[in-house]
Amino acid sequence: MEASSFYAGKRVVVTGAGGFIGSHLVEALVREGANVRALVRYTSSSQRGHLDRVPSSVLGHVEVVLGNVEDAAGVRKLVRGADVVFHLAALIGIPYSYVAPHQYVATNVSGTLNVLEAAREYGARVVHTSTSETYGSARYAPIDEAHPLTGQSPYSATKIGADKLAESYFLSFGTPVATIRPFNTYGPRQSSRAFIPSVMKQLAAGRDVVRVGSTRPKRDLNFVDDTVAGFLAVGASDRALGQVINVGSGRTISMGELAELIFEVSGKPARLETDDARVRPDASEVELLLADCRKAKELVGYEPRVTLEEGLQKTWAYVLERIADYRPDEYAI
Template identity: 60%
Template sequence: MTQTLLPATSTESSSRPVVAVTGADGFIGSHLTEELVHAGYRVRAMAIYTSQGSYGWLDHVAPEVMQHVEVQLGDVRDAGSVRALMRGAQTVYHLAALIAIPYSYVAPRSYVETNITGTLNVLEAARDLGTARVVHTSTSEVYGTARTVPIHESHPLQGQSPYSATKIGADKLAESYFLSFGLPVVTLRPFNTYGPRQSARAVIPTIISQVAAGQRVIRLGDLRPTRDFNFVADTARAFRAVGEAGPEVLGRTLNAGSGREITVGDTVKLIGQVMGADLRVEQEDIRLRPEGSEVMRLLADHSELQALTGWAPQLTLEEGLRRTATWFTDPANLARYRVGEYTI
């Protein structure tokens, strides 16, 4: 359902409870910002500084939403930036991270500095400021290739890429601050989020952007891995659910996924059906992960999140793909992508 916000007075905006979002300029972060504004919050949003003055994907959020957003340019690696963002916020949603797996093979130290040190800065600021709740972002990649399915939160953690290793480190830091200092932190572990604004380094926008540009021979990597895809609006609702839930979620790690498993190859076929295109795939070696690094199977058990918060995915994969395809086929949106190029 489309929500429309009426123009707000400054009094209305200032009376809203304040929450902070790191990584608000990114794919999921911009959608979460919208979700929180629609739910009645004022969002203090961290966007990384660039000389172009860009706010990332927040530049493409509707003005009636942005009037309830205070953008703060900063860097999660900088403790002062983080503290300034979080001061006076009742909840911080910590999404800032380097997430591209292929680039983590190239520049692993940058992932340590952003994903681990950045998380430490958030936790330390929350401890000093008395922040009421920290929602920390994990990833299904920390599980590695599934040993048992569906994957419960108790599944072993396997660092199959430098990216996943740094996220495991960040998750364990968050856990340690709950156990050591009683910090009110909850970790959300989303599975394979997709939707409008996603980078073309991810498989669904890689496929859809090529189809939207008129290509029918799709260049991909391995077609065998299975994924549990979750539409970004459902992921954003999961974040808000754990941010607003009772104290029973504190100290917990909770999966957010659809509970549906599909191979990359079958995803291509489904997108072809949704977009009315007959597709053929050509494998490019450059898109393949190192053999021991590829996560071959992911399938979420989200029963704990559902039991504690009532959250469940609302959109089917088919409907989510339709919405994503509609966004990408808008020429203005498609123009932001280097279609067909391999994106690290």
């Protein structure tokens, strides 16, 4: 079944809807005709994260709920009546996981348990969001879904735990769960803690010396529109249930090479300088990520469409447009 026909009229919940990927997914679901309920982490200011940057013509069709996946009762209320739950809510900053590992367990593991319990009770289909960081440094490449999992950071360890909970609910209770494992997604609205917007905001501010972490690691970078297409395809597929499915570009590039490509796309040459505060501990650094997406193509018909060069151009245009939102001298963990 085509994703577009699957979602029309469906009641769909998105946790982590105020985040980078979540906000783009909400937009796509509204375009597909879904009735969307979007969970955004509660703050006293009632801000809705990146949903505040979604066009009002789209957001007017979304029921925004302020809450927290760590609140089991709130999650049950959120999921009641839903056909599909896209579970994206998570703490994702790797450097901050070294600082606050207990909070990562509470959000990423316990929060996922709450979503699974609610889905089990109400019969909702769940698309659980994993991460390529669960693989650790590649023992072989490209990385398929059978690759061993390695907790090289507290963040990746909590995501492995959440993935295994999702697997257990499918095997133990028959809860209809599919796990999507995105590789490094980038694009408009991404936090400036990430490599691409961090480099771009420094260039946009006129810096001729750009401060970065390690330039050695290689990453598989996927434009956000392609990642969202993967979510929609996995959520619409019965064949995806009980499966873990990689979503990436199938291309890898080192951080140093990526920075040079950003300089080229932006038309702003600069010099790289290593900032020790941005470098992971040696044993925690993941050196290579490269997705094997054959399973995604075979099971759900997924194929990336946006080249890295095209995606960087779109991201650069966004950063220039919203440079006032960025603080070039600040490194966010």
